[in-house]
Amino acid sequence: MTTRSASAKYEGFGKAGRGHVSLQSGVMKDQFYGFTTRFEDEAGTNPEELIAAAHASCFTMALSFALAQAGHSDGTLETTAKVKLEKDGDGFKVTRSDLSLDARVDGIDAAEFERIASEAKANCPISKLLNAEITLEHRLNA
Structure with missing residues (x-):
């Protein structure tokens, strides 16, 4: 595609x-x-930061489309992804990506939002790519 x-x-x-x-x-x-x-803390980027940006943007877009498909048309979604790099034998491994979402979705109840957000987390292409634990913490603001 x-x-x-x-x-x-x-x-x-x-x-x-x-x-x-x-x-x-x-x-x-x-x-x-x-x-x-x-x-260290020198200015510049790194692979984990780029993965975090990819995961946060992919999940947020997947959730936006899932909410639209469920009939919701107004609100905002803000996601932060924290990607963890840990020692793995002689090398390193990305072990997890923790998503933190602040959402405002007009006319949705908490249970429906939780279901849709969990499905978006599992089904966004970057989640499917990562061989790591993926968590989702969210706040739904009325």
Whole structure:
């Protein structure tokens, strides 16, 4: 149906190496990443941050479409994803993505919202891609 791409270039190796990542759309071009942006606090991006952005946006869009399909037409959804990277043997593994949602959906009851949000969490393409625990905490504001 659709294929999207991104590219990464890394010059040097290990902690001294410096990488740059770009997106097909051009929205992000040659953005710096490396050891210090991943494991310390240097400005730049890192793979887990990009996964978090992808998961938050995918889930939020999936939920928006599911709510529209259920007949809801007004409200707002704001999602934060926290992706956890942990040691795994000699390497690392993304072990979880914790979604936190603030929602205002006019005319919905809590049980219907919970059902639709849980289905969106399970069925968004990025959730299906991740081999990690995925949690969802939400607040529905009337």
